[in-house]
Amino acid sequence: MEFDIANWVNEKKTDNVLLEHVGDFTSDYIDSVLPSIEAQFDDKIASDNIRKKVFHIFVECIQNLFHHIEPISCLTSVFGSDRIGAILLVKDEAGYRISTGNFIKKEKEKFLQNKIDQLNTLSADEIKRLYRETINNSTFSAKGGAGIGMIDMARKTGNKLHYQFYPVKGNADILFYSFDVLIN
């Protein structure tokens, strides 16, 4: 299996990286990383409103990885674990950007693509309405559901969501799903 996560990380990096992690996303890891993110905010993010937005979206992104990273056995030989994902929080001239990446089964590609493409066509009012309908009418599992996290990110940031699927050489059933959200 071939996909170079280090290359992907380098593509996403700017001169100002607040957090970079490649590996498994356990509850203990999330417990340990959230306070360190907040400590950095005190120094680097002046506006209280932006600080809250960045933290809120960061929690959604990292918990998405926690819930949706799929164990893929062939990753073990490369990474030492079958549950691998990546997250970066960077600052650039446009604002704060959170990038996540994880391996998914190819069958999920269409669902994610349709969900994000649809969100990106909606106005702020339409997204608000969709959020309210979804939270009121959808059934959620312990993992979340109905793409409510993505709707929330689109709504809170007011920005388009970006994604890309990278093929994985030697395994046609798996893709690397890259997701970016800008907060400014």
Add this chain to the structure above:
Amino acid sequence: MEKITIEESSKTPFISMDPDKGLIEIKGRSIPENSLEFYKPLVEWLSEYSDTEPKTTQVKIKLEYFNTSSSKCILDIFKRLEVMYRKGWTVEIFWYYDEDDEDMYESGEDYQSILTCPISLVENKTF
């Protein structure tokens, strides 16, 4: 029935549900990975509480952060309270938010738009 008190943690809010006073308080952050598991006992408590036919219930909620799965669980709690309100019992919900926290204000508006039970949005206060 018994009072529930849960201390605040780095990911879960302080909870107090007092059947004698008819007072429910939720305060802090609600960002657990598994919100359904955290809120399940609270929803069950409300079912039992409703069976006691409480004539007056006051709910105070002030959250610093909450994740989307918590937002659904909080709606489930509000829906239980709405059933009580529709029975003609007094249910007052106070949704507190910081002065410049537009997102938290909008979340209060979201709940107002979904529920018929009145929700008061209260700026910049603690309880």
